[in-house]
Structure formats: C-alpha cells, structure tokens
Amino acid sequence: MRIVHVVPNVIPIPGSGGIERIAYLLSNELVRRGHEVYVYALAGSQSNAIIIPYGHRGFSKHNIKDFVIHTLPDNVDVIHDHTHSLVIGREKLNIPTVSTIHTEWGFEIKVKCPVYVSKTSLLQSKNGSPGSYVHNGIDLDGYTLEKKKDDYLLFLGRIEREKGVLDAVRLAERTGMRTIIAGPVWDKELYREICQRMAKAPNISYVGEVHGEQKQYLLMHAKWLLFPTACEEQFGLVLVEALACGTPVAAYGRGAVPEVLQGLPQFICNDLDDMKRLIKRDSPFSPEKLREYVALRYTKEKMTDEYLKIYWRAIRGWE
Known part of the structure; x- marks a missing residue:
C-alpha cells in the first residue's frame, strides 16, 4: 500500500509532542511491514519513511493544504491527516483520507473518515460522520x-x-x-x-x-x-x-x-x-x-494493526 501521512508543522518528528511521536511510530511500523510510506513534516524530521519537508517553519494551515495537494506522489492509496485542523481531510479529495482527531480542536470539523484516539472522544464528538477510534501506542522496547x-x-x-x-x-x-x-x-x-x-x-x-x-x-x-x-x-x-x-x-x-x-x-x-x-x-x-x-x-504494533483496518475501510468507501 502507498500511504501518505501529513503531520503538523510545529516541530520535526519524532519531536516531543504526542501527535508527532504517534505519526513517527506508525509510519516506521508501516514501513517495517513493507508499505511505501511518505510523511509530510518539517525539515529535519526523522523517519524510516520518505520525508517530504515543508518549506519552512511557520507554514499556515493553508500553506500545508496547498503544498500537499500540489506535491502528492503518484498512485497514493490512502492519506492519513494528523493536522490540528484536518486541512486535508476536509478537502474531499478523490484519494481516501483518514483524519485522526488528536485534540478537541477537530471535534467540530466535518470529515468523511474521522478517527479518534479513544472511544470516549468518539462518543463526545459531533462530527456527524460514522467515526471510529484507535488507541495510541508506544514502542514498548x-x-x-x-x-x-x-x-x-x-x-x-x-x-x-x-x-x-x-x-x-x-x-x-x-x-x-x-x-x-x-x-x-x-x-x-x-x-x-x-x-x-x-x-x-x-x-x-x-x-x-x-x-x-x-x-x-x-x-x-x-x-x-x-x-x-x-x-x-x-x-x-x-x-x-x-x-x-x-x-x-x-x-x-x-x-x-x-x-x-x-x-x-x-x-x-x-x-x-x-x-x-x-x-x-x-x-x-x-x-x-x-x-x-x-x-x-497500547503498543505501536497493536495501533498499526488497527490503522491498517481503518485504511482498508476508507479505501472501500468507509461505509
């Protein structure tokens, strides 16, 4: 599967923030399992996936959207949006896009394939689309x-x-x-x-x-x-x-x-x-x-198992 991850433009991955670490662990584990993975992130980011660096620190969410849309690799199977404002998920692209709502900022944003980091958040959300949830995982080692x-x-x-x-x-x-x-x-x-x-x-x-x-x-x-x-x-x-x-x-x-x-x-x-x-x-x-x-x-392996199910669900139309 050819997978694109889009992370916030705040700090390079793996960084110190929860979003960056989760994207880092997930992308690395997907690569280990044989998938072709690209990650849009700040220059200086580290990953076993292919990093596509943003132009500079301080991009606005609109910069991220335009930059990603105009530089997407060919034949992408699924995009995974980790940004705070879900700037890719809300665009309704032809490519299936999974949007993880890492913070309460995304609760009111309408996207087709919303994924929450807990069942509690899923039940609290007013997104309006049938969502799912995947618990965060860590590298236990x-x-x-x-x-x-x-x-x-x-x-x-x-x-x-x-x-x-x-x-x-x-x-x-x-x-x-x-x-x-x-x-x-x-x-x-x-x-x-x-x-x-x-x-x-x-x-x-x-x-x-x-x-x-x-x-x-x-x-x-x-x-x-x-x-x-x-x-x-x-x-x-x-x-x-x-x-x-x-x-x-x-x-x-x-x-x-x-x-x-x-x-x-x-x-x-x-x-x-x-x-x-x-x-x-x-x-x-x-x-x-x-x-x-x-x-x-709560391991990265279990988290990756669940996200792969989510990706296939998005590819099949999410219903």
Missing part, C-alpha cells in the same frame, strides 16, 4: 522497566492550567513530598505563580522540558506519576509511558482517563484529597503488572 523507585512524585506535561499542574503543586505543598515538575511553559503567568509557590516549598523543583534519557529516567524512578488533568483528555499518552516503566499513576478521571485505565481503576482519583490518600500508599500493582498492562493494550 523504548521504555525500561524499573522495579526500584525513588521517593519523589512527578508531573510531566505542559505548564498550563488545563493540564492540572497547579494541583500537582498543591499536592506537594500539602504532603511535603519531593515533587518534580517537568514540561514546556505554555502559560507564562501560571509559571510565575508556580515559581512563587516553589520559593516557599523547597520540596518542589522545576526541571524544564525533558526529552530522551532525562525523561526516561524521571519516569522510571518516580514513586508516582501525577496526572491531575483539568480538561477532557483525549487519551493521556504519558500515563501509558509511565506504566510501561512500571511506575504507578494517580489521575483524575476526566475525559478518556477511565478508558485508558479501565483495568486499573484504583489509580483514578475524584479530587485532590483522594489523590493525596492514594500517593501516600504503595502501588497495589507490581511494576511488572503495570508494564504487562501496557503490552496487552
């Missing part, structure tokens, strides 16, 4: 199981209100437990507020945006990953990454979180007091059990 945990809590995510970082800070203040905050700053005003609170709480530290080995180390050794999300999460990839390292998670049950943690309901918290009670205890599951949970549900 890229995450190391660590049985011995250090005595710290970890928040790993964007520094913005919808990710709930302020509740992670409040939890650290109430418990006095060592807490590491990691992630890019998206809300500077919120970041300043957090810095003021950290100045009064020496048990809290901010280490910036982390990638690669540093991110892996933090996930592996944390006693608990904190996920006090304040929004309707579409999936929550960091939950799966932590579990793959054998690290338990303490999460608010918003959006797709109960779906992702369906087999681990003990990790779902109703509020901050509930989360405080949970992280004061040891995990009810061994690190090995947590990794096994991911291996059975």
